[in-house]
Amino acid sequence: MNIFQDWPEPIVRVQSLSESNLQAIPNRYVKPLAQRPNLLSENYHTKNNPHTAAIPIIDLGAIYTNDITLQANDEISKACREWGFFQVVNHGMSPQLMERAKEIWREFFHLPMELKNMHANSPKTYEGYGSRLGVEKGAILDWSDYYYLHYQPLSLKDYTKWPSLPLHCRETLEGYCKEMVKLCENLMTILSKKLGLQEDRLQNAFGGKDEAGGCLRVNYYPKCPQPELTLGLSPHSDPGGLTILLPDEHVAGLHVRGSDDAWITVEPAPHALIVNIGDQIQMLSNSVYKSIEHRVIVSPAEERLSLAFFYNPKGNVPIEPLKELVTVDSPALYTSTTYDQYRQFIRTQGPRNKSHIDELRSPR
Ligand code: OGA
Numbered sequence: 308m309n310i311f312q313d314w315p316e317p318i319v320r321v322q323s324l325s326e327s328n329l330q331a332i333p334n335r336y337v338k339p340l341a342q343r344p345n346l347l348s349e350n351y352h353t354k355n356n357p358h359t360a361a362i363p364i365i366d367l368g369a370i371y372t373n374d375i376t377l378q379a380n381d382e383i384s385k386a387c388r389e390w391g392f393f394q395v396v397n398h399g400m401s402p403q404l405m406e407r408a409k410e411i412w413r414e415f416f417h418l419p420m421e422l423k424n425m426h427a428n429s430p431k432t433y434e435g436y437g438s439r440l441g442v443e444k445g446a447i448l449d450w451s452d453y454y455y456l457h458y459q460p461l462s463l464k465d466y467t468k469w470p471s472l473p474l475h476c477r478e479t480l481e482g483y484c485k486e487m488v489k490l491c492e493n494l495m496t497i498l499s500k501k502l503g504l505q506e507d508r509l510q511n512a513f514g515g516k517d518e519a520g521g522c523l524r525v526n527y528y529p530k531c532p533q534p535e536l537t538l539g540l541s542p543h544s545d546p547g548g549l550t551i552l553l554p555d556e557h558v559a560g561l562h563v564r565g566s567d568d569a570w571i572t573v574e575p576a577p578h579a580l581i582v583n584i585g586d587q588i589q590m591l592s593n594s595v596y597k598s599i600e601h602r603v604i605v606s607p608a609e610e611r612l613s614l615a616f617f618y619n620p621k622g623n624v625p626i627e628p629l630k631e632l633v634t635v636d637s638p639a640l641y642t643s644t645t646y647d648q649y650r651q652f653i654r655t656q657g658p659r660n661k662s663h664i665d666e667l668r669s670p671r
């Protein structure tokens with residue numbers, strides 16, 4: 308059986324290319340000039356970029372001490388309106404669990420290729436070990452491999468699609484994802500309240516706690532001999548609801564699109580998680596909360612690993628601007644879709660800036 312049978316062309320693991328010590332990357336990974344990162348631009352970095360300081364770092368400690376009059380709520384709401392991106396500290400997840408989770412994935416990606424390929428994914432569900440997003444033949448690809456798995460709803464959770472090695476990894480991943488869901492549910496409550504709605508309004512629009520989706524995408528960015536020609540992940544906004552990213556603290560690489568269109572490097576605070584709004588919450592909130600474009604660059608000297616947890620609406624519930632937010636002065640900006648339908652954009656075309664959500668803009 309050909310394990311790669313459903314992809315439009317044979318799958319090449321970026322890690323294999325990287326480890327073969329080639330001097331020049333294959334053309335498939337070379338981006339058109341306009342999309343290449345300018346690695347010499349000092350602007351990406353904090354010291355020289357007046358905007359970087361503005362990506363807020365928010366202390367969530369008070370959420371867990373029942374202090375409801377939280378300053379953090381205001382800060383979160385402001386960050387989601389202005390940036391769509393923020394870091395959180397004191398978020399309730401232990402540094403040990405975060406470290407353990409990263410260690411598991413580092414070990415996984417360094418297993419022999421035959422073992423990893425036992426989990427090779429297909430575009431049917433994307434679950435498992437993958438090397439491309441999108442099924443268009445001849446597409447220019449990103450310099451990364453990944454692993455994708457479902458944690459919830461229960462109906463989609465299938466341990467046989469999770470890695471079997473390293474030993475006991477499933478227990479740790481289970482604990483990690485459970486904490487992630489808790490954090491997402493808390494954030495959903497805050498976001499609802501700060502829209503002036505019932506605290507469970509957004510959660511219900513996602514189909515309720517038991518039906519909302521939770522999945523993990525682990526991104527592995529191997530070293531790249533020509534990082535100036537390619538990207539680890541092309542510019543995109545996340546298609547789902549909320550994303551919680553556990554970044555690589557040692558290797559920066561995530562860039563967020565600033566208000567003046569310049570790319571801004573995210574420099575993770577110690578033990579921080581990075582939160583961003585996805586397209587579904589932008590649509591439900593009628594663009595009050597913003598889903599911002601981001602991308603990843605790669606390094607010639609170091610590999611990079613990140614864990615992105617996505618919290619998404621149930622696949623078949625209609626997603627459209629919440630009625631309470633639509634008025635004569637602020638008409639609905641988006642036509643109705645479902646997450647299952649919406650996800651097909653990125654699963655067909657791969658990451659493509661914000662073109663997917665723009666297709667759903669209401670005609671005016
Ligand atoms: C993603 C993503 C960023 C990163 O997985 O959608 O944007 O730093 N990841 O890996």
Ligand code: NI
Nearest residue numbers: 543544545601
């Ligand atoms: Ni993303």
